[in-house]
Amino acid sequence: MSAIINPDKDNFRDRITTVEDDGSRKWIFAKKPHGKFYNLRTITSIVYLIIFFGLPWIQYEGSPFFMLNVVQRKFIIFGLHFGVQDLIVFGLAMLTGVVFIVLFTVVFGRLFCGWACPQTIFMEMVFRKIEYWIEGDMQQQRNLAKSEWTTQKITKRVIKYVVFFLISFLIANTFLAYIIGLPELKKIITEPISQHIIGFFSIFLFTGVFFAVYAFLREQICLVACPYGRLQGVMLDKNSIVVAYDYVRGEPRGKAKKDEEVKHGDCIDCKACVHVCPTGIDIRNGTQLECVNCTACIDACDDIMIKIDKPKGLIRYASDNNISKGTKLKFSGRIAAYTGVLLLLLALLTYTFVSHSVVDASILRTPGQFYQENPDGTISNLYNFKVANKKNKPMEIKFLLDHHDGSIKIIGQENIVIPAGEEHQGQLFIIMPQNAKMEKNQKLKIKLLDNNKEIETISTTFMAPVN
Numbered sequence: 001m002s003a004i005i006n007p008d009k010d011n012f013r014d015r016i017t018t019v020e021d022d023g024s025r026k027w028i029f030a031k032k033p034h035g036k037f038y039n040l041r042t043i044t045s046i047v048y049l050i051i052f053f054g055l056p057w058i059q060y061e062g063s064p065f066f067m068l069n070v071v072q073r074k075f076i077i078f079g080l081h082f083g084v085q086d087l088i089v090f091g092l093a094m095l096t097g098v099v100f101i102v103l104f105t106v107v108f109g110r111l112f113c114g115w116a117c118p119q120t121i122f123m124e125m126v127f128r129k130i131e132y133w134i135e136g137d138m139q140q141q142r143n144l145a146k147s148e149w150t151t152q153k154i155t156k157r158v159i160k161y162v163v164f165f166l167i168s169f170l171i172a173n174t175f176l177a178y179i180i181g182l183p184e185l186k187k188i189i190t191e192p193i194s195q196h197i198i199g200f201f202s203i204f205l206f207t208g209v210f211f212a213v214y215a216f217l218r219e220q221i222c223l224v225a226c227p228y229g230r231l232q233g234v235m236l237d238k239n240s241i242v243v244a245y246d247y248v249r250g251e252p253r254g255k256a257k258k259d260e261e262v263k264h265g266d267c268i269d270c271k272a273c274v275h276v277c278p279t280g281i282d283i284r285n286g287t288q289l290e291c292v293n294c295t296a297c298i299d300a301c302d303d304i305m306i307k308i309d310k311p312k313g314l315i316r317y318a319s320d321n322n323i324s325k326g327t328k329l330k331f332s333g334r335i336a337a338y339t340g341v342l343l344l345l346l347a348l349l350t351y352t353f354v355s356h357s358v359v360d361a362s363i364l365r366t367p368g369q370f371y372q373e374n375p376d377g378t379i380s381n382l383y384n385f386k387v388a389n390k391k392n393k394p395m396e397i398k399f400l401l402d403h404h405d406g407s408i409k410i411i412g413q414e415n416i417v418i419p420a421g422e423e424h425q426g427q428l429f430i431i432m433p434q435n436a437k438m439e440k441n442q443k444l445k446i447k448l449l450d451n452n453k454e455i456e457t458i459s460t461t462f463m464a465p466v467n
Helices: 007-014 036-057 084-108 111-115 118-135 138-146 151-180 182-190 197-217 220-225 228-235 296-307 320-324 333-354
Strands: 066-069 074-077 080-082 242-245 315-318 359-365 378-389 395-402 407-410 416-418 423-433 441-450 453-463
Touching: 036 066, 036 111, 036 118, 036 151, 036 182, 036 296, 066 151, 080 084, 084 111, 084 228, 084 333, 111 118, 118 138, 118 151, 118 197, 118 220, 151 182, 151 197, 182 197, 197 220, 242 320, 296 315, 315 320, 359 441, 359 453, 378 395, 378 416, 378 453, 395 407, 395 423, 416 423, 423 453
Parallel strands: none
Antiparallel strands: 066 074, 074 080, 242 315, 359 378, 378 423, 395 416, 395 441, 407 423, 441 453
């Protein structure tokens, strides 16, 4: 929805709401929202925060339930171990994510930004609420910012920034726990600093970044740093569902009086929607890249509509065609098709993770080696093997030849124990009787056992003399 509603104020597109005419920063003082959507977002945020802070504490079979260790290239997702050998899985996940974002935005707009984005949740549902509690609502905050540096102002600012820093410190520790795991994080906290200099530096680096984001940068992350708002310009169309102002019903703005000839629309130009916007925009100007679809304007407008005895929904979730043509928003075939594709992609990704093997093993004949005829009348081939343990506990592996009269001899050791998330490489001989009926390149199947339980079947070939 790109139509400009008020031609006299069309210069809004030539400036950023957080920048003054002289180029200085314009601080956004948003009025505390309240209403149905705000309550739903609060509940959603509580669930999100519980998961975010609680997930690193969950251990599964002695390992983290969820860990993304980019440095050591160890990834544990819902108890499943992934390594560099699983790049195809991550490639599929990234491809699915990109397609999902595009299709989701085409249909549902920036729903993710308002309801699930970590930046929005922490800013609006954590730090902004603390700010309301310490400094008061919009006008109180504005007055405090303009006032002299009195004892009261200094006290409030110190308390706010100390609380902000402590929460940032908590977020930084949780963020690091996702990377290195909770056991390693506990070592950094409890053991001498000299043993974990990089770890301590990382914690305070992350703390500083989060503190700067939520104390100073705030909505600038959405306006400047995040590319998603700019991408929506090429992904949204007239059927996309966005937070929109019903200009057909609302214009012209103003309070209608009995002696006036001009009939005004339902919008009384109270600017309640502007006051609650965390990015400072006027939603009545149409869809803008600064809008994160937080629904604060919907709650504010609905509250005014109730007070003036008008129907709610002057600002609502709608599409451009829904407003301009007056057609009801419905689950069309296009939306159904896109939603079906989204569900299919999620199902494919889910299947990929669920069917993920607990082991990655290969047995390849050693390059440049031919078969050997041994003094005892047997024939042997030399192989290189590699086994990666993707389980949450150690594996004790053995190899067993399937459907052939022969044996396997591992070079160097018989009992191989592979720790969780690690891999083991070695060499082995496959030994076959000389009188065995085999082709020149006989296909073989080898069972991989963990504690005498079969977990994988590996295919290879055996080079033998022509009978």
